[in-house]
Amino acid sequence: MAGAPSTPRRRITIWALFLMVLVGLFDLGILLGSFLLWLPSTMISLGTQIGGLPDLLVLWILAGPLFxxxxxxxxxxxxxxxxxxxxxxxxxVPLVWLIPLIVLVATGEGRCAGGIC
Structure with a gap:
């Protein structure tokens, strides 16, 4: 059709690819860090329920690799x-998991003086 407007094709630039590689490395760092903390967090949550945190917060802490x-x-x-x-x-998407986790840890540090309360 000669009269139909054509949409411009978006090109992926070198700069965009470099930034996406950095974002991918950030995601892999979050994946590795949360996975390394997953087993100790699981053991603590099974034993003490992490100081009486609700189950939803415990599941949020353990959901890092998934995010x-x-x-x-x-x-x-x-x-x-x-x-x-x-x-x-x-x-x-990983920041949606990481920021509330940092807030939870900071709140625990402020209220419990560094311990599990």
Whole structure:
């Protein structure tokens, strides 16, 4: 059709690919770090229920590898169609897990003076 407007094709630039590789490395770092902490967190939660935290918070703490894998896979899949959205998904999905975890640890440090209360 000669009169139909064509949509411009988005090209993936070297800069976007470099940034996505950095986001992927961030996701892999979160995956490795949360997986290394997964077994000790599981043992603590089974034994003491982490100082009486509700089950939902314990499951949130243990969900780090899942959030990192979702961010890594969904970020790269989306990157090939819309590079900016892929980078945002790859970055924000693990941060959705990490920021509340940091807040939880900081709250515990402030209230319990460094111990499990």
């Amino acid at each position: 990192a894998l979702i961010g890594l896979a969904a970020g790269w899949l989306t990157f090939f169609f819309r590079p900016r959205n892929g980078m945002l998904i790859g970055l924000l």
